[in-house]
Amino acid sequence: MTWHILGAGSLATLWAARLARNGQPVRLILRNPARLAAYRQAGGLILIEDGQAQHYPLAAELPAEHLPIERLLVACKAYDAEAAVASVTPRLSSSAQILLLQNGLGSQQAVAAQLPQQRCLFLSSTEGAYREADFRVVFAGCGQTWLGDRQNGPAPAWLAELAAAKIPCCWTTDIMARLWRKLALNCAINPLTVLLDCHNGDLLQHRNTLSVLCAELIGLLRTCNQSEAAENLEEEVLRVIQATSGNYSSMHQDVANGRRTEIAYLLDYALTHARQLDLHLPHLKELRHRLGERLIANGLPNN
Ligand code: NAD
Ligand code: KPL
Numbered sequence: 001m002t003w004h005i006l007g008a009g010s011l012a013t014l015w016a017a018r019l020a021r022n023g024q025p026v027r028l029i030l031r032n033p034a035r036l037a038a039y040r041q042a043g044g045l046i047l048i049e050d051g052q053a054q055h056y057p058l059a060a061e062l063p064a065e066h067l068p069i070e071r072l073l074v075a076c077k078a079y080d081a082e083a084a085v086a087s088v089t090p091r092l093s094s095s096a097q098i099l100l101l102q103n104g105l106g107s108q109q110a111v112a113a114q115l116p117q118q119r120c121l122f123l124s125s126t127e128g129a130y131r132e133a134d135f136r137v138v139f140a141g142c143g144q145t146w147l148g149d150r151q152n153g154p155a156p157a158w159l160a161e162l163a164a165a166k167i168p169c170c171w172t173t174d175i176m177a178r179l180w181r182k183l184a185l186n187c188a189i190n191p192l193t194v195l196l197d198c199h200n201g202d203l204l205q206h207r208n209t210l211s212v213l214c215a216e217l218i219g220l221l222r223t224c225n226q227s228e229a230a231e232n233l234e235e236e237v238l239r240v241i242q243a244t245s246g247n248y249s250s251m252h253q254d255v256a257n258g259r260r261t262e263i264a265y266l267l268d269y270a271l272t273h274a275r276q277l278d279l280h281l282p283h284l285k286e287l288r289h290r291l292g293e294r295l296i297a298n299g300l301p302n303n
Contacts, residue, residue, distance in 0.1 A: 001025075001070050001071055001158070002025040002026070002027055002067075002070070002071065003015075003016075003019050003024060003025065003026045003027070003071055003073060004027050004028075004029055004069045004071065004072045004073070004088075005026060005027070005028050005029065005072075005073045005075055006029045006072060006073065006074045006075060006076060006084050006085070006088065007028075007029075007074070007075040007076040007080075007084065008028050008030055008035075008039060008045065008060070008135060009075060009076070009131060009137075010129035010130050010131050010137050011075045011101055011125065011127070011129055012028070012073070012075035013045045013046075013047055013056075013129065013135070013137035014047065014127060014129045014137065014139060015073055015075065015101075015167060016028060016045060016056065016058055017045060017047040017054070017056050018165045018166055018167050019161075019165045019167070020056050020058055021054075021056070021165075022161075022164050022165035022166070024161060024164075024165060026058050026059070027058070027059045027060065027061055027067075028045075028058055028059070028060040028061070029060070029061055029062070029063055029065075029088060030060055030061070030062065031063070031084070031087070032062070033062065036060060036061070036062055038134060038135075039060050039135060040060070042134065042135040042136075043055070043057055044056050044057035044058055044135070045058060045135050045136075045137070046135060046136040046137070047137050047139060048132070048136070048137065048138045048139065049139045053136075063084075063087035063088045063091075064087075065091065066091070067091070068091055068092075068093045068096075069088060069091045069092050069093065069096055070093055070095065070096050070097070071096065071097050071099075071158070072085075072088065072092070072096060072097070072098045072099065073099045073101060074098060074099065074100050074101060074102070074111070075101050076102070077102070077260070077262060078102040078103060078104050078106065078107035078262045078264070078265040079107070079260060079262065079264065079265070079303075081100065081102050081107040081108075081110070081111055082107065082110050082111055082114060085098070085111050085114060085115070086114065089114070089115070092115065092117075092118055094117050094118070095118075095119075096118045096119075097118065097119045097120075097121060097156060097158075098111070098115060098118055098119070098120045098121065099121050099123055099147070100112075100120060100121065100122050100123060101123045101125060101145075102262075102265065103182070103183075103186065103250070103262055103265065103266070104179075104183055104186065104262050104264075104265025104266045104269060105179050105180065105183055105265060105269045106264070106265045106269045107265055108120070108122045108179075112150070119149070119151075119153065120149075121147050121148065121149055121156070121175075122147070122148055122149070122150065122175045122176075122179060123145055123146065123147050123175075124145065124146045124175065124178040124179050124182050125143060125144070125145040125146075126141075126143030126144050126145075126182075127139075127141065127142065127143035127144070127145060127168070128140040128141030128142075128143060129141075130253070142168075143168070144168050144169075144170060145167065145168060145169045145170070146169075146170050146171075146172045146175060146178045147159070147169055147170070147171055147172070147175065148171065148172040148173065148174065148175025148176075148178070149175070150175065150176060152173060155171040159171060174228070176226070177226055177228045177229045178229075180221055180224065180226040180229040181221075181226075181229040181233075181236075183265075183266055183269065183270065184214075184217040184218075184220075184221060184229065184230075184233055184270075185233075185236065185237055185240055186249075186250075186251075186266050187213070187217060187266050187267050187270055187284065188210060188213045188214055188217060188233075188237045189203065189237060189240065189241060189249055190249040190250065190251035190252070190266065191251065191263070191266075191267060191287050191288070191290075191291045192206065192209065192210075192213075192287070193248065193249040193251065193252040194249075194251055194252050194255050194261075194291060194294060195287075195290055195291060195294060197252075198252075199245060199246055199247060199248055200240070200241050200244045200245055200246075200247050200248070200249055201241060201242070201244075201245025201246060203241050204238070204241060204242070204245075209283075210234065210237060210238070210241075211234060212283045213283055213284060213287065214233050214234035214237055215234075216281040216282075216283055216284050217230075217233060217270070217284070218230040218233050218234075219279060219281070220270055220273065220274050220277075220279060220281060220284075221233070223274075223277050223279050224273055224277070250262075251263070251266075255294070255295070255298060255300065258298070258299070258300065259300075260300060260301050261295065261300070263288075263291065263295070263302075263303065264303045267284065267287065267288045267291070268288070268303070270284065271284060271285060271288060
C-alpha cells in the first residue's frame with residue numbers, strides 16, 4: 001500500500017528515503033504548485049547519512065489529486081498540521097490511517113478531532129535530522145520512534161513494513177505518557193537554551209534553574225494523571241543534556257534561523273493545563289514570559 005507523506009522537510013525525507021529504498025511505494029504531497037515545481041526542479045530528495053549523499057527521485061503531487069489516501073504520514077510542524085491535513089481530507093478513505101509525527105501536544109488531538117472517521121496514531125520521535133537546503137536533509141542522530149493509539153486499538157500490521165525499512169519504531173500502549181514526557185523535557189531544556197543563547201550542555205551550569213523547572217513540571221504531570229511520565233524527570237533532563245551537550249536545541253535552531261517555534265505546543269500547552277487545574281507554576285510562567293519577549297525582539301511569532 002502506498003505511503004503518502006505530507007511535507008518534504010527533515011523527518012519526511014528521513015522516512016521517505018528509508019521506505020523507498022526498501023521498495024515500498026511512496027508519494028510526497030507538497031503544499032502548492034510553487035513547492036511542487038521547486039521539488040521537480042531539484043529532481044527529488046537528497047538524504048545525507050554518514051557524509052554520503054543519496055538521491056531519491058520520488059513521486060510527488062499536490063493535495064488536490066484524485067488518488068485516494070489509505071496511509072498518511074503527517075510530517076509538518078505542529079502549527080501547520082491541521083491545515084495540511086485539511087488540504088487532503090477529501091482524499092482520505094474511511095479506513096485511512098494517519099500517522100502524526102509532531103512534537104509537543106495539542107496538534108495531534110486537533111487533527112484527530114478533525115477526522116472522527118479515520119484512525120489517527122500519535123508518534124513521538126527522538127531521531128534527528130535537519131535541512132541543509134531545500135529537499136536536502138542530513139540524518140543527524142539515531143533514535144527511536146514510539147507509536148500509539150489513544151483509543152488503545154491493536155498495533156497495526158504495517159509496523160512490519162517500518163521495521164523492514166529499518167525505521168526504528170516501537171508500539172506503545174501509552175503514547176500520551178511518551179508525549180508528555182518529551183514535552184516536559186523540551187519545556188525544561190529548549191526555552192532556556194534560547195534565553196541563554198547556548199548549547200544544551202551549557203545548561204549544566206544552571207542546575208538550580210533546571211531543578212526548579214523540573215519540580216514544577218513533575219507537579220503538572222502528576223496532576224494530569226501522568227505520574228509515569230514524571231518519574232525521574234530531572235535525572236533524564238540531565239542525561240539528555242549530557243548526551244546532546246554539543247547540540248543546539250531545536251528551538252534554538254528555529255530562533256537562530258528566523259523560523260517560528262513550536263512553543264504553543266510545548267510551554268503554552270503545559271501552562272494551559274496548569275491553569276485549568278488551578279496549578280500555580282510561577283517559574284514556567286516566567287520562563288514563557290521571557291521567551292515571548294525574546295521571540296518578539298527577534299521579529300518572530302510569539303505562538
Ligand atoms: P521541517 O520544517 O523540516 O519540515 C516540515 C515540512 O512541512 C516543510 O517542508 C513544510 O514546507 C511542510 N509543510 C508545511 N505545511 C504544509 C502543507 N500544508 N502541506 C504540505 N507540506 C507542508 O520539519 P521537521 O523538522 O521535519 O519536523 C516535523 C515535526 O517533527 C515537528 O513537529 C518537529 O518538532 C518534529 N520532530 C523533528 C525532529 C527533527 O530532528 N527534525 C525530531 C523529532 C521531532
Ligand atoms: O528534543 C530535543 C530538542 O532539541 O527539541 C532535545 C534534544 C531533547 C533538547 O530539548
